[in-house]
Amino acid sequence: MIKIKSFVFSPFMENTYVIHNEKKECAIIDPGCYGNEENGALKAFIENNQLKVVLLLNTHSHLDHIFGNAFVAKTWSVIPKVHPLDEPIYSNFEMSAQRFGIPTHTLPPEPSYTLEEGRSEFLGDQELEVMFLPGHCPGHVAFIHHESKTILSGDVLFERSIGRTDLPGGDHYTLIKSIKEKLFLLPNDYTVYSGHGRPTSIGAEKKHNPYLQ
Ligand SMILES: [Zn+2]
Numbered sequence: 001m002i003k004i005k006s007f008v009f010s011p012f013m014e015n016t017y018v019i020h021n022e023k024k025e026c027a028i029i030d031p032g033c034y035g036n037e038e039n040g041a042l043k044a045f046i047e048n049n050q051l052k053v054v055l056l057l058n059t060h061s062h063l064d065h066i067f068g069n070a071f072v073a074k075t076w077s078v079i080p081k082v083h084p085l086d087e088p089i090y091s092n093f094e095m096s097a098q099r100f101g102i103p104t105h106t107l108p109p110e111p112s113y114t115l116e117e118g119r120s121e122f123l124g125d126q127e128l129e130v131m132f133l134p135g136h137c138p139g140h141v142a143f144i145h146h147e148s149k150t151i152l153s154g155d156v157l158f159e160r161s162i163g164r165t166d167l168p169g170g171d172h173y174t175l176i177k178s179i180k181e182k183l184f185l186l187p188n189d190y191t192v193y194s195g196h197g198r199p200t201s202i203g204a205e206k207k208h209n210p211y212l213q
């Protein structure tokens, strides 16, 4: 079994997730912590629960989801894992930060571009299926833990909304196709933990999401 802890970080109100198992191993997904205070909050949670950080995963490479990559990589000696098609977005961190007027003190470390659909990630013996869901970003993935019916969806699907597609590499038609033809094949009772906002479920979004009717 796994437990999920979420944080809301940065002015982008990004959800950072820590998934931990019974052996106290944890995966940090999309660390969006920005600045000492937020880094400290993440570190305190890890330390207070005596967790061992074994995985650093990014659903995609928008800056609000990778702000904390440098801190996490350095603090716990892990290398971020990213889908290869997000390489242009990840590498563009400094320029997009400038575009948003955000000062950057440390650049995110060089990741390992090894996330691929069909190649699961493992937190101990807990399997996280990698599902490729392009549209919001060219190399966007979701992580699915079937045993707990949990989806970490990044910015693909939100409660009653979907990811924006006006940023570089975004494509609305591709996003809708990813959701309707792949994500929505998962059972209705799977919980969706999004990159922003409250958790929802596959069933609720199939029924009520105005962008997907
Ligand atoms: Zn995004």
Ligand SMILES: [Zn+2]
Pocket: 014, 062, 064, 065, 155, 195, 196
């Ligand atoms: Zn985001």
